Amino acid sequence: MPVGEVLDTLESRLLSDDYTQTEKARIGALYVVYMLKIHHSASDNVLAVLESVSQDNESGPVIRVGLARMYGINAEYSKSYYLFEGLLKQASLAPDVRALAIAYLIVTYSENQVFASNARLINTLSELIFSNQLEQLLPLHNYMVADYYHSINSLDIALEYYEKSLNGALSQQDWLLVSDNLYDIGILHRNRGNYDAAISYFKKAEANDKNIDINYSEYLALYGMATTYFNSGQYDLALPLSEAVTSHPLTSAFYDTEIYKWRAKAFLDMKQYEEAEEALDISRKMYDEDRTAEQTTWRAELEQIAAHITAARGDYKTAFAQYEQFHEDYLDAKKYEDLELIESANLVHQIEQEREKASELEKENESISALLTAIESARATQQRYNQWLVVVIVLGIVTLLIILYLLRKSRHTNQLYADAKAKAELQDKLKTDFLSNISHEIRTPLNAIIGFGQVLTEKLDNPKHKRLTNQIVNSSEMLLQLINDLLDFSKIEAGKLELDAEQYNIRHSLKKLADIFHGQAQNKGLKLVFSIDPELPPVLIFDELRFKQILANLISNAIKFSSEGKIEIRLKLLRIDEESCTFEAGVKDTGIGISETQKETLFEPFIQAESSTARKYGGSGLGLHICNQLLSLMDSKLELESETGKGSDFFFTVTMPYATQIKPVKPVTKTSDNTFSGQRLLLVEDNDINVEVILAMLSTTSLQITRAANGREAVQQMVDNTFDIVLMDIQMPEMDGYEATRHIRQEMGISTPVIALTANAMSQDIEACRAAGMNDHISKPVQKDTLLDTIMKYLSDD
Template identity: 30%
Template sequence: MNPRFLHRKYFHLILICIIFLISNRSPAQERTNPEAGIETFFTQTREFKNQNKINLALESLDKAAALAEDTNNAKALVDCYHKFALLYLELDKRETTIFYWDRSTVILNELAYPYGYAVHKYIEATLLYDSGLFFQAIFMLNEAKRLSNDRNLLNNILLLEAKIFVSIEKFESAELSYNSLVVNQDIFEKDYLQTQAYLGLTRLYLQNNNLEESIKNGLMALEVAEANQFTKEIFEANELLGKAYETQEKYDLSLVYNRNLLSLKDSVFTIEKVKAESKAADRIQFEFMADEISRQDAKIEDLNESANRSEITAILTSAFLTIISLLAVSLFRNNQIKLKTNDLLQTKNRELQSARDAAIQAMDAKTNFLSTVSHELRTPLYAVTGLAHLLLEENPSEHQKEHLKSLKFSGDYLLNFINDILQINKIDADKLEPLSMEFSLKKVLADVISSLQQSAKENKTKLILDYDEEIPKHLMSDPLKISQIFMNLVGNAIKFTRGGQVEIIAKLLKQQEEDVKIYFEVKDNGIGISNEQQQNIFDSFEQGSIQINREYGGTGLGLTIVKSLLGLFDSQIQLQSVLGKGSSFFFELDLKSKDSVVDDLSFEITENNYDLNDLHVLVVEDNKINQVITKKMLLKRGISCDIAGNGTLAVEMAEKNTYDGILMDIHMPGISGVEATIEIRKFNKNIPIIALTAISLDDSLEGFYAAGCNDVVTKPFKPEVFYQKIGENILEHKINKSVS
């Protein structure tokens, strides 16, 4: 036989056998309802883990993993690896955690599994937090929340966020997160999450020397932990209570809980328990690797039994030895290159992470500074504008009236300046997103013109609206931000146009089904802008020149805000101007139409002139001057009130007395308005509560509503807005209550 033909024959046989070796798979065993079985093991794992029985949790999870492999359930296997990673982290086996996290990465690359990716990000955030990289951990948690809305996962994310907030000393945010978990409704881990929240609040209050609240939450944590046999949490609660009572110099009570610790150490945290956990962990990891080897051996044995042993064995042995030798040399060289590359990459990564941390910390410091300054400025501004309003209503003399109007104008000007700065920084901090709600564009533009009509009259300037009636009557977008854009553009045009006209143009460019593109332009015949000034007119605090700033006033932030707001809509502002002849600002917006809505649908809340006489409310306010001003403003409309100087007193008064409603200041020393509202809602679910807040960048309106507030009024507030909110929430609630 031709030796070249024989050589080719053997080569083909080698290829066939190699393909057979790679592609051969043992058939999966069929199980009855395997998903239910896996979920049962997951439930057992969760319960054992929360009771600090890690060895039993590992045993149950090992059974779940075996069942997932037998049934080729890739998603369940990913879940198993994730749970293994978290359990090994409980045992401080970080390398093993990373091993299982890497295993899940390989499978996830082949799956469309958003929940799996979300948990993957959560574990990565936990590892970052464990390494002290707090801001990177927060970023990764936000990625996890974006991928899944699973309630149990979101609650665990909230718990980790609270711990991170404590680490970076954002205590109010941590307190709000913990309080949200205290009232959680998680279907899997309600009691465990509640215990962790109580423990977190205990540590937080102990750290801030609020011993009464620390002890109160510590006792709640101990009660829930003992009821559910959470042994680790029982130990922590006793330890924290011992420290709190010792700091309070109640040494007899401290001794009780310290003795409990000794008993728990002897009965729970034993050498036998540690050995059992370590033994189970090592056995499962060893078995996992042994199974991999067994599977490979089985494949080789199957191949040997089905092949011609005389020739194929020798050929395959020679081929495999050659391939393995080549691979070994290649792997050795690649490994050396990889080690050098990894060293370089790790060095660069550390440099980049340090730079990123520094940038994040600088941004966070800037945000916190602006938040603090905003609140500290708004509080005295409330006194300035409030007193000016009250004095103007008390029939002052003519020369006093002029002074008071100047005072009120100065207060309003300063407030607008603060609002402009905060608006820009909210956009920079990614704290603003455009909403999507039904609105009437024509109504929005008409309201802008109406509100700026007085300013136009003072400048003897005519406002003209050129509105295309082909534009759908009902649109979907964010009317508030669109209104802010036009308030700034039209207000800016009026300021620089005296004795002329300002034209607001809205034209339909294109409509395809529900997609609508609209062209907007604000055109004036004012002083115009030079080519040189046009280059930086949209920069912060930029008005063109010092002379313009002195003559026309303003902060120079209006166009910056317009540019930033349009960026949220993926749009850009454009400018054409001729010095001395006027300016034109124009842009396009993509909106959605909703013309199926009936034409007479009301888009705005009708303002009512409420009769507020005989209402009796509780005012919660720690600032003495603000107490006097708020009380006088209420008495002007026939509303009587009681005053609570702090949140703790407010809870006591709300429980003992009957009020038609509560006006709750949010930022107070000690117990905050949010926490006071949570406490009041425990015994009174229905009383209207209006939050009064000098709102800052970090304040979350959703947090106020989640705590139980019915509405929010920002200080310093306009009196008409203040009375309107009282009528809508407190008076109407009282009327409806009496009717029912």
């Protein structure tokens, strides 16, 4: 398949004066089809020619598909989306061209981390291909489906569709698509930690180059193998391969930024700090030039690497500032990415439900039509012969048919119900698995941020620095709670979330909120004013966590949408009796305000006042909906008074019992550093940063700590040594925590306490830990006091 030769020939013809515009349009259509397959953009002068021949001719739509994709590759997403949308609005667009446009719009959305729209687009693409019998596009369709499920971490489903696409591409001898599938299957195995399998697929992709003349597969394979060796810590193999990637004739800034980031991390591990900083600077520069104004967690991680390099060189003050920048950028970017994934998962579920409903209605309509046909036939027979005997016979036959039909329909309906129930249970499982995975991925970096923040706070003497680290911990814990709320969203909608009311001092609750938001308000020149009615009883019986969550959301919005003035938080007593009091709680700002039209949809999920609000101010549009759902559990609801340009006042009225007898607060007995007496602890954890967090938390104790990097090493350590307690992670390569614990309990018969220490924090995860034989569960992010108290709980039995 002489792709390079063909592209060179077509490019020279496009740039030649020997061809008319009509001829160049036909040449351009063929050219962009090849460029779509190799995921590359054209040079500026070729792009200019393509733009000049993209209108008013039969080849124009195909050329515009190619141009839209090339703009996306060049990170010009606004131009790309505009061109795609214009194409898809054309009712006369040929089905095969429409399918190409949808397919490559899906790829462009995925590259820009916009996942939510892809669920509907894939559904549209499937219907288009099957209704128009475009079987030749099935391998491409299956590849797009696989790529989508890969992007939302549904890896088993992704692998199934990659293999379907690979088989179809082989049968069509579409060698470029064969390489794409082999490469992406390798990346999937790499991300799972199956490094040997990943290398095997990359070598298969490289071998496929015999069918292509531009070393396309070689480039993909080199990149895949280099990143795999970096992931597995085999730097002696990774570094030479990475140089081959960056010097390859098909290289691009998109891949090079990733390679230089990995080189920086490798040199940092090897303590070659000058080389690490040089590689990091190249990665930063290439990213910022190629992907202007994009805010991603990937870009934020570059600042984390910079902080580690600076700290390794001894400049802790600069490193601290860099880590604060990483923390802020990472949380902002992560919020958008995870909400996209969560919204995408919900859309997939909704589409499946609508498809099932439509199918059932269609079958019912067919049944009704058949019944009406039978009745009309009976009437015609009666009119034609006018004989009672014939009428009786016909009616008898019709009755029998109806009975048989109803029996068959009953069996069919029962089968449909059983199938629908099975599909619903599968969808619920996929959604639960997806949310569990998202929870794990977010909690892992938060564990490092909160853990190191707690340890650093204890070690710092400077009050200013201690206050800054406290803000990091407080803000991270607030984010953790918001993540938990997102994961509980389906519970709230189903009415399964319950309040947990206890005695709390409401003034202390507001003081915690003041500590969290003081810094944010001060940075924007805003003043936080708390106004609490002195007649309001101090100790009330309420769910402090949910009450703080509601006010925190309102305060956060007020700060976000205000640039000057003040934010007033008020608690105003309305009435009081012998057992309870009713008061109004509100947050008033001097921000941009909300129009009457915008108020109508403001409290709906994933809705903001304007479509531009998320881009300008951030936010998901989910917070106010959750606040209203929580308030409904308190027999209340949010109310709003606002005027555009003058600010907003969000408030609600609640009734709470107050404590006539204040429950005494139990003194907190902290586990002291010298409580332990040299007991041996086995820490089973594959993530080096998490290991550092735990070691830092336990550094002041006398515990003797041994580390195992996975479940297999843990089992061997238990064979070779005796331990008093085990801290066990769950998701690890080679052997996970469940399997390791079952082996320790069932095969080895060892009863040493095993504590799950994991980011898997959903209820089914905790039940799975118990079922595997673990004694207790500590969820990440880990609190130092919780960790020490839990260890002491089991070691004190000795």
